[in-house]
Amino acid sequence: MSSGSLDDHRCELEHEPLELKPLASSFNSLLDRLAESWNRQRKFANALSHELRTPITLITGYSSRVLSQSGNLNQDQRHQLTIIDDETRRLGRLITDLLDIAREKTGALVVTSEPFSVLETLEQVFLLNRGDHETRLKMESSSHGMDQTWAFGDHDRVVQCLGNLIENAFKYSSEDKCVELSCSSTHEHVRLQVRDHGPGVLEADQELIFEQFQRGSNTAEQPGSGVGLALVRSLMKRMRGHVWVENAADGGAIFVIELQRCQPPQQQCRDCSVSFLSSEL
Structure with a gap:
């Protein structure tokens, strides 16, 4: 029930x-x-x-x-x-x-799960959010090597999730600090990361802040509704992904969304053709 x-x-x-x-x-x-x-x-x-x-x-x-x-x-x-x-x-x-x-x-929220280009998505998120924060949003150079990395998910919803995380990061970073957007991957997963240079998140609050209308115990001085992070978790669950937060070693918080990795569509087509030719031979 x-x-x-x-x-x-x-x-x-x-x-x-x-x-x-x-x-x-x-x-x-x-x-x-x-x-x-x-x-x-x-x-x-x-x-x-x-x-x-x-x-x-x-x-x-x-x-x-x-x-x-x-x-x-x-x-x-x-x-x-x-x-x-x-x-x-x-x-x-x-x-x-x-x-x-x-x-x-x-159950009326439409969320798809299709292959999308990680690099193109990161670049779109970067351009969409950079205008609101001028030069404070940075995209790590290592992320530019992800041009052949694809993941399963809803492209538009991933853009929405990263936008919420970036807005949250700027909220808790001082005006002289940057927010960093980056990406990494393993053989099975892709991780998109948003890092701030704020106070971090207490370990006891790292699950709580993803609950609807809940906020961390050290955020009383900052305005907020407790909605954005809850929506990110709901959308990630619908895409069979995960979201979590961890504290950086030198301060600040790193929000991570993880999705299943997949091959680029053209690579999938080549693999299918090779399999077909092998079976014919």
């Missing part, structure tokens, strides 16, 4: 012994109340997310347009407008995450 199947499980009173019927009836009533409460919560999350998406998108679009034509504004005005643009983008990502969590709970 889970939150998504509360409507499907009930005790059949006619099949229960006489002395257990009151208990079974109370259990059914409990499930009815839980199912009703869960359905209300799900509908509220869906409705709120959809209703907020449109105005947030409009605000983001107009603020970006004004920023691109801000030649007649003074430095303080541009700074204030940049804050508006950054915060509306952050709010937009939060709304998207909440909507995805609501969909994941009901």
Whole structure:
């Protein structure tokens, strides 16, 4: 039994012994109340997310347009407008995450598992997130040797997961520190890593922070919702991957997402052709 199947499980009173019927009836009533409460919560999350998406998108679009034509504004005005643009983008990502969590709970979240190029994905993530943080986002040079490395997963969802991890990393890194994006691989797995130079994560909190609406005990001074990391874990589970955090030896935290490695599509085709020719011979 889970939150998504509360409507499907009930005790059949006619099949229960006489002395257990009151208990079974109370259990059914409990499930009815839980199912009703869960359905209300799900509908509220869906409705709120959809209703907020449109105005947030409009605000983001107009603020970006004004920023691109801000030649007649003074430095303080541009700074204030940049804050508006950054915060509306952050709010937009939060709304998207909440909507995805609501969909994941009901089984309506679409996640595919197909081969994708690790290097192309890293470069896309780097370009998408570099604009918000200028030169503070770094991509390790060793990652550029991954051009023939492919993994199984949902490309768009992997981009979303890495974006959440990068946003989280900048939140806990001081403005003079960089956030580093890197990749490594083994024969069976590919690991995409986001490293910050913040306070790290206490060992006791390293599982807790991936729970929905939970945050580390040393993050009270930083604003946060406890949604982004929970969504990353949910998406990784749907892609049969893993996510975890570990502390770097010289300070900071390293968030790692791990996916199954696969051969490039052209390599798979060549292998199939070789197998076919061998069988013909």
